[in-house]
Amino acid sequence: MREEQVKQSAQIIFEAFLGYNEEFRRISRRAVSRFENRQWKEGQQDTVERIELYEQWILAALEQIRKALGSELEDKAIWAEIKKEFSQLIQPYLDSEFMKTFYSSITRRVFSTLGVDARVEYIALDIRPTAKVETPAPSHSLHFRGSTRFLIDELLGFYSFNVPYRNIDRSVRYIAAEIDNHWRSIAGNRPLRKVQALEPVFYQSTRAYIVGHLEGDDLRVPMAIALQNTDNGLLVDTVLLSESEVSMLFSFTRSYFHVDLSTVADAIVYLKTLMPRKPTSELYTVLGRAKQGKTERYRSFFHHLGESDDKLIQAPGEKGMVMAVFTLPSYDIVFKVIRDRFAYPKTSSPQEVKAKYNLVFKHDRAGRLVDAQEFRRLEFPLQRFAPELLDELLGEAAATCKIDGDFLLVEHCYVERQLAPLNIYLRETSAEAKKLAVIDYGQAIRDLAATNIFPGDLLSKNFGVTRHGRVIFYDYDELCL
Known part of the structure; x- marks a missing residue:
């Protein structure tokens, strides 16, 4: 009886993930017709x-498991066996780390696990989502044969739509000219050898993107x-040909891509070659795999926390009326905890x-709203907190933050990429950078309005500046449609 329960429960979770993943891909495939029409x-x-x-499939699987396990639902011994059985089921799959995250969401x-319990769930610190990647992601690879125009014409031929180009020859000439000009500016006399692009088209908002790279002797240039x-x-809107431009396209401020990937880990490995400074967690998230992005962010941060010795401190900027915000100086994310009372x-x-x-x-974040990931029941070592931060959290967010032995338990928080507060940036930067930031601040408000979002509070302290100099809104308590 027990063996049957173990196998049945593991199979329920396994099949639930496969169902979720297929439904995810089915919705992603709609992007083609949405774009064409x-x-x-x-x-x-x-x-x-x-x-x-994700939530729907988790709840459905959990309901089936309740019936399968009955009174033994909270028996950790049987869950240890279920985990072992589940590990066998997922072993052949390239994206098995996804499946581990799905499993742990159920446990x-x-x-209601505090921290992690290795007996019944997979420990995020041990999950390496791209560890099994041994072969490259499916792509189109074309070698240069004397003309960039011929190369691009052949490349576009791989990507067909049920919509004609407004002027295909003009589009090809435009792309080729952009590539030739950029290549000469960075490569000099070194020849262009190859263009390579991932097979699937990446859809985001009202655009479709062909994502790949240019290659020459000891030179690799991202391309979108x-x-x-x-x-x-159809027409070509723009051609992105630098790491910073492509990185902004895959930014934590943009809406998630719709792209039909049979496996995700190999695509992540390829994208990391184009954007080596882009955190893996953000790549998973912007591809719509938000839960795996959270797992990777958790793993990456707490691994860094274990390898570093600086203190968690109050984040730079004016003290928020709604949120207590803290950060680790050596790691560029912030934790935002809702205060007990608002000023x-x-x-x-x-x-x-x-x-x-x-x-x-x-x-639709329009490239102007920071992506905030919601976390629950995080444990931080008490000795890593600066005294003034610990006093603030225990005094002003006591409903959320509690001491538990040698740890501070944070029941609920949001985690975001750290940005330079715009008000501080404007005080400390050069006159030219200040001018550009103010102009982009105005453009940010326009971009948000175009997606029916109004920040509510337009004070500069509620906006931040990315490393690319882009102004982003991150204070959401007065945001409105």
Whole structure:
């Protein structure tokens, strides 16, 4: 009887993941027709539907397991056996680390795990999502044969749409000219040898992207060709040909891509070659795999915490009325904890603040809203906190932060990439950088308005600046549609 329960429970979780993953891919494949038919509103609805899938499949699997295990649902001994059985089931799969995250999402619902329990769940610190990648992601590779125009014409031939180009010859000439000019500027007399691009098209908002790289002798240049579907047919919107440009395309401030990947880990490995400074967690997240992005962010941060010795401190910038914000100086993320009481004139409740963050999670971020990941029941070593930060958390966020032995338990928080607060940036940067930031601040408000978002509070302290100099909004408690 027990052996049957173990096998059945492991199989339930295994099949639930496969079902979730297939449904995720099915929705992602809709992006092709959404783009071809210019169904932008429906495309955004697909994004929300896809985001909600994970929770739906987790809850459905959990309900089946409750029936299968009955009174033994919270028996850790049987879950240790289920974990062992599940590990055997997923062993052949390239994306088995995804499956481990899915499994642990279920066990944490069963046990409300504080920290991690290696007996019943997979420890994020040991999960290496790209560890099994041995072969490159499927791609088109073309060698230079004397003409960049011929090369690009052949490349575009691999990507067919049920919409004609407005002027295919002009598009080819434009891409070729951009590549030739950029290549000469960085490579000099070194010849272009090859262009390579991933087979799937990457869809985001109203654009489709062909993502790949140019290659020469000891030189590799990222490339993303942006296609726009207009009333008069397809045209090339722009060609991105630098790490910084492609990195901004895959930014933590943008909506998730819709791209049909049979396996994800090999695509991540390839994308890391284009953007080596981009955190792996953010690549998973921007591809729509938000839970795996969270797992990787957790793994990366706590691994770094174990290898470093600096103190967690209050984040730079003015003290927030709604959030207590802290960071580790040697690692560029911030933790945002909702305060017990909000200072005047704030009138919103913690529930309303959470609703605003959930809105951003599902909304088109237009490259101007930072992606905030929600975490629960995180444990930090007490000795890593600066005294003034610990006093603030225990005194002003006591409902969320509690001492548990040698650890501080944070029941709920949001984790974001750290940005330079705009008000501080404007005080400390050069006159030229200051001018550009102010102009981009205005553009950020325009971009948000285009997606029906108003920041609510336009003070510069509520905006941040990325390492690329882009102005981003990150204070969501007064955000509104």
